Amino acid sequence: MRRILKEIILPVAGNINFLACVFLGILSGLFSFLFINGITRIISEIISGKYNTVNREYVLSFVLIVLLFVWIRKTLALKIIKLSQKIFWSLRKQVLELILKTNYSQISSKKSEIQTAIITDVNALTEASVNIINFFTALVMSISCLFYQASISLFLFSLTVCIAIAGMAVYYFNAKKNLRNFETVRKMETVFFEKYRGIIDGFKEINMEPKKGSYMYENIKSTARLMYKTNTIALTGLLNNSVTGQILFYILISSILLFFSVSSKVKSSDLVSFVFTLIYLLGSLETIMVLFPGLIKARVAFNHLMELKDDLERELISSSKPEAMINELKIRDFSSIAISDLKFSYDGVNGFSIGPVHLDISKGDVIFLYGGNGSGKTTLIYSVIGIYTPTVWNIKLNGIPVNNDTYASYRNIFSVVFSDFYLFNEIIGVDIIDYNEWHYYLELFELTGKVSLSERVLSTTNLSTGQRKRLALIAILLEKKPVLVLDEWAADQDPYFRKKFYTEIIPLLKQEGFTIICITHDDKYYNCADKLYRIDFGKLTLVSSGAFA
Numbered sequence: 001m002r003r004i005l006k007e008i009i010l011p012v013a014g015n016i017n018f019l020a021c022v023f024l025g026i027l028s029g030l031f032s033f034l035f036i037n038g039i040t041r042i043i044s045e046i047i048s049g050k051y052n053t054v055n056r057e058y059v060l061s062f063v064l065i066v067l068l069f070v071w072i073r074k075t076l077a078l079k080i081i082k083l084s085q086k087i088f089w090s091l092r093k094q095v096l097e098l099i100l101k102t103n104y105s106q107i108s109s110k111k112s113e114i115q116t117a118i119i120t121d122v123n124a125l126t127e128a129s130v131n132i133i134n135f136f137t138a139l140v141m142s143i144s145c146l147f148y149q150a151s152i153s154l155f156l157f158s159l160t161v162c163i164a165i166a167g168m169a170v171y172y173f174n175a176k177k178n179l180r181n182f183e184t185v186r187k188m189e190t191v192f193f194e195k196y197r198g199i200i201d202g203f204k205e206i207n208m209e210p211k212k213g214s215y216m217y218e219n220i221k222s223t224a225r226l227m228y229k230t231n232t233i234a235l236t237g238l239l240n241n242s243v244t245g246q247i248l249f250y251i252l253i254s255s256i257l258l259f260f261s262v263s264s265k266v267k268s269s270d271l272v273s274f275v276f277t278l279i280y281l282l283g284s285l286e287t288i289m290v291l292f293p294g295l296i297k298a299r300v301a302f303n304h305l306m307e308l309k310d311d312l313e314r315e316l317i318s319s320s321k322p323e324a325m326i327n328e329l330k331i332r333d334f335s336s337i338a339i340s341d342l343k344f345s346y347d348g349v350n351g352f353s354i355g356p357v358h359l360d361i362s363k364g365d366v367i368f369l370y371g372g373n374g375s376g377k378t379t380l381i382y383s384v385i386g387i388y389t390p391t392v393w394n395i396k397l398n399g400i401p402v403n404n405d406t407y408a409s410y411r412n413i414f415s416v417v418f419s420d421f422y423l424f425n426e427i428i429g430v431d432i433i434d435y436n437e438w439h440y441y442l443e444l445f446e447l448t449g450k451v452s453l454s455e456r457v458l459s460t461t462n463l464s465t466g467q468r469k470r471l472a473l474i475a476i477l478l479e480k481k482p483v484l485v486l487d488e489w490a491a492d493q494d495p496y497f498r499k500k501f502y503t504e505i506i507p508l509l510k511q512e513g514f515t516i517i518c519i520t521h522d523d524k525y526y527n528c529a530d531k532l533y534r535i536d537f538g539k540l541t542l543v544s545s546g547a548f549a
């Protein structure tokens with residue numbers, strides 16, 4: 001809990017604000033106690049026959065206590081709402097900021113883990129942060145009740161403390177087992193999200209073949225069943241503890257009334273006050289026990305969130321200020337990239353690897369890369385443009401070596417349409433959109449009348465796959481980055497447009513100063529490249545050079 005307080009609550013709430021919440025929580029507990037104390041006192045006076053006329057002092061005290069109590073609760077509730085919202089969004093923002101800074105391989109292998117963190121862990125931690133304050137309120141109430149009981153009868157007080165310690169011991173010894181169960185449930189939550197994503201992402205396939213849907217459903221049901229079982233065991237464990245505590249207290253209350261009222265020397269009015277306070281004490285202890293599962297879950301969530309943060313942070317791309325020369329590199333300033341001895345391997349004993357790769361890219365080059373399925377084209381391109389961090393690399397941009405600090409900004413010189421591209425519904429990444437250029441490209445890619453731009457928002461992205469790819473290419477052309485990378489871009493184009501792409505559009509883009517790297521299987525157009533490369537089993541070979549030159 002200390003780490004949750006130190007690393008999550010205090011940085012968001014601020015020390016003073018959090019202390020104010022705790023202080024109000026303590027005051028709230030004290031005022032609840034004062035109210036109960038007032039009631040028990042009057043009951044004792046009624047029993048002993050001392051309360052015969054309306055006591056103005058008592059009435060005023062009650063009004064004051066109730067008014068102050070309402071004010072404190074309201075102020076505290078408002079503060080808690082604000083605090084919980086702050087914590088909730090701050091945690092989500094922290095995860096998102098990390099996602100944006102980390103690398104692709106981390107994200108692609110952790111999609112479900114991140115989704116669980118953003119939904120389940122953030123909720124558990126937000127709930128717990130609020131409950132910590134409620135916990136203090138209940139704790140203060142319990143301590144005040146115990147003090148009051150001590151003032152009535154030390155013997156009965158000691159008996160109560162013994163019972164409370166026994167109850168807490170049962171809780172403590174079972175906490176570890178429950179924690180393990182909650183940890184298992186949390187891990188299965190990630191599996192659940194993975195399967196859930198399978199249903200959403202593969203919905204078209206499921207729609208076509210209901211058997212696939214039934215299989216996925218049964219699969220997800222078995223995970224859900226296991227989660228249900230483990231969660232039920234964990235919660236039942238906690239409930240059993242709570243019931244044990246309750247039973248112990250009921251035994252205590254009954255014993256006081258049935259046995260100690262006869263044997264002890266406590267006055268009957270004090271005995272009533274004691275039992276009455278005991279009932280409230282039981283209420284506060286129950287509140288603490290109800291908060292307990294949430295606090296245990298928060299611990300599990302915290303550990304997972306910290307693990308995820310550590311994992312993502314380990315792979316953080318340098319966030320140091322990019323060197324200006326590289327960061328602001330315009331098309332006209334770009335002259336070359338020289339890559340030598342670049343190697344990359346996927347994790348695992350027999351992980352596929354590429355390299356050592358030697359590749360020279362000069363301004364205006366049109367480079368085509370081909371190779372069989374699984375030969376390593378995408379892996380090579382991802383390593384060259386910095387989506388994957390190569391294991392070994394020696395890259396010079398405009399003759400200047402790229403180092404760890406400039407690596408992130410080195411990636412800035414590339415614009416990419418991936419084979420599994422995502423089309424944003426706005427033109428983003430371009431500070432000022434040149435509308436003349438937009439219309440020119442719209443005409444060139446034969447999309448005039450199909451899509452328009454208002455502010456920077458596209459009128460539609462509901463186009464055919466080939467048209468969507470054309471739009472994705474227009475969007476990156478507007479970015480005006482020196483090197484365009486197109487992964488099987490023409491694969492979804494009809495023969496007419498494919499021809500136009502290779503024989504008209506590429507030369508036009510070359511003239512505009514772009515350097516172009518295409519992964520392609522269109523052997524009919526291999527002659528349109530300045531440099532043609534083949535890749536086999538991760539090894540790159542220059543096949544020919546000089547077509548456009």
Ligand SMILES: Nc1ncnc2c1ncn2[C@@H]1O[C@H](COP(=O)(O)OP(=O)(O)OP(=O)(O)O)[C@@H](O)[C@H]1O
Nearest residue numbers: 346347351352371372373374375376377378379380
């Ligand atoms: N994320 C990954 N983790 C581990 N291995 C991978 C991963 N992605 C690809 N591979 C392996 O790397 C090899 C090369 O894959 P890559 O995607 O680079 O091939 P490709 O030439 O682009 O194939 P295609 O033409 O089918 O797109 C494959 O044999 C595959 O097994």
